[in-house]
Structure formats: C-alpha cells, structure tokens
Amino acid sequence: MEIAVLYSDPYGERFVGNLVNFYGFCTACEPYEQKLYCDFCRYLYGSYAENIEAVYKVEKPTAVMVDEPERLLPEVPNCDLVVAIALHPDLMLSLPEVLASKGVKALITPVEDPAWLSPGLRRQLERICMELGLEYAAPKPFCNLDVGSHEVINGFIRLFKVGKPVFDIEVSQGVVKSVAVLRSSPCGSSWYVARKIALRRVEELPDVVSKAHHAYPCTASMSRDPELGDTILHEAGYILFEAVYRGISDPKAAELFLEKIRERGAPL
Numbered sequence: 001m002e003i004a005v006l007y008s009d010p011y012g013e014r015f016v017g018n019l020v021n022f023y024g025f026c027t028a029c030e031p032y033e034q035k036l037y038c039d040f041c042r043y044l045y046g047s048y049a050e051n052i053e054a055v056y057k058v059e060k061p062t063a064v065m066v067d068e069p070e071r072l073l074p075e076v077p078n079c080d081l082v083v084a085i086a087l088h089p090d091l092m093l094s095l096p097e098v099l100a101s102k103g104v105k106a107l108i109t110p111v112e113d114p115a116w117l118s119p120g121l122r123r124q125l126e127r128i129c130m131e132l133g134l135e136y137a138a139p140k141p142f143c144n145l146d147v148g149s150h151e152v153i154n155g156f157i158r159l160f161k162v163g164k165p166v167f168d169i170e171v172s173q174g175v176v177k178s179v180a181v182l183r184s185s186p187c188g189s190s191w192y193v194a195r196k197i198a199l200r201r202v203e204e205l206p207d208v209v210s211k212a213h214h215a216y217p218c219t220a221s222m223s224r225d226p227e228l229g230d231t232i233l234h235e236a237g238y239i240l241f242e243a244v245y246r247g248i249s250d251p252k253a254a255e256l257f258l259e260k261i262r263e264r265g266a267p268l
Contacts, residue, residue, distance in 0.1 A: 018188035167247030
C-alpha cells in the first residue's frame with residue numbers, strides 16, 4: 001500500500017514522523033525531565049517510509065472563499081490512500097474529485113480540532129466520496145480510527161499499525177510486567193504511554209496514563225466540540241483509558257482499573 005499526506009497544520013509532521021520513525025523522532029523519555037531512559041522501544045515498530053509516496057505541506061489561504069481551489073492543491077500521485085490534515089474547506093471539497101481522477105481509493109480527514117472540519121463539511125465530503133466511489137473516514141480524533149467496513153482504510157490501519165490504540169498488557173500480582181503496543185495512536189503517543197505504565201501497580205495506572213497522555217503531549221484541541229459535547233483532548237484521553245482497560249489480560253486487574261477510572265468520571 002502507498003499513501004500520500006497533505007497537511008496544513010504541524011500535526012501532519014508528527015503523524016508522518018511516527019510512520020517514518022526516524023532516529024530522534026520520539027524524545028519523550030528525556031532522563032532529566034521524565035526520569036526514564038530511552039530503551040529504543042520504537043525500533044520494534046520499524047519504518048514505513050517506503051510506503052509514503054508523497055508528503056505535501058499545503059499553505060492555507062487566508063480568504064474565506066477560494067476560487068478554483070484545485071489549482072492550489074499539489075500534484076497528488078497515484079496511490080491507494082490520502083490523509084488530508086486541516087486543509088482549507090474549499091480545498092477539502094475539491095480534493096475528492098482530484099483523487100478519484102488519479103485512481104486514489106480512499107481519503108481520511110482526521111479531526112484534532114473542531115476548526116479543521118465542521119460537521120457540515122464532513123457530510124458534504126461523505127456524499128461526494130460516496131458518489132465518486134472513494135472510501136472515506138473522518139475520525140475525531142485521529143486515534144478514534146478503527147477497523148470497519150472500508151477495505152482500503154482497514155488495510156491502512158493494519159499495515160501501518162495506527163488508529164485506535166491496542167495494547168497487550170501482562171499483569172502479575174497487581175503489577176504491570178510487560179506492555180506491547182499492537183496498534184499505536186497516529187501521533188505515536190501509545191509507545192510513550194506503554195513505557196510509562198510498565199512496572200506500575202494497577203491502581204496507579206489511571207494517574208500514570210493521564211499524565212503520560214498530557215506529557216507526550218497530546219496535541220488535540222481543548223476547544224469544546226459541539227458534536228462530542230466535550231473537548232477532543234478529553235475524548236482522546238477516554239480512548240486511551242479504554243485501550244489500556246481492554247489490553248489488561250488479567251480480568252481482576254482490568255476490573256480494578258475500570259473501577260479507578262470511573263471514579264475519575266471517565267465515561268467507560
């Protein structure tokens with residue numbers, strides 16, 4: 001599978017950095033600030049640089065309305081899937097037709113900030129993509145992308161091992177003995193969270209997970225999203241709590257963790 005990335009927000013660089021996994025991308029385990037030594041855990045992920053056909057930084061027009069927006073789009077290569085991050089609304093609307101003409105099969109427009117993609121714009125994109133035969137997803141936040149009915153998007157999730165995070169957490173005598181990242185959040189924070197929760201007691205995990213989520217840091221917006229009725233940052237935190245809960249192999253430990261996060265008011 002080959003993908004292309006178009007972005008108008010620095011988040012795009014973090015997403016691509018996670019997939020490429022270049023040396024020095026993750027600096028979360030700084031010895032003096034986080035009191036963790038780097039054990040190069042991300043080497044287990046590998047690098048998917050050869051699957052990225054192109055990465056384009058797309059300047060965002062200052063005008064509210066853009067005439068002939070397709071002229072401002074880069075020359076998108078013939079690939080399987082395009083991830084478009086925080087483009088101007090008019091550029092977003094012109095994108096599906098351009099992609100369809102290039103033989104692209106799927107489009108993902110993640111939403112880390114309510115300003116990136118309004119519900120109305122998302123519905124328009126859904127309709128246009130359906131008419132053109134393009135698979136489409138608009139996960140809010142990006143770490144809410146999960147396997148579903150779209151074959152190409154499912155292939156993206158499985159190949160790059162990104163989307164809704166999945167852990168395999170071994171617990172013995174109430175202590176986390178090992179953590180494997182089976183699927184990471186697209187920004188790469190799951191690797192840091194896994195590193196932080198290792199060798200911690202289960203009752204400590206809600207605080208540890210929450211602090212790690214903010215410290216990485218999560219870049220989702222703190223602006224209230226009208227559809228969620230909450231901030232996207234908080235939604236990302238709830239997704240992470242659920243992933244840790246589902247990843248704990250010991251049923252009693254999992255129930256203890258669930259009890260503790262519900263005490264914090266998490267809607268699980």
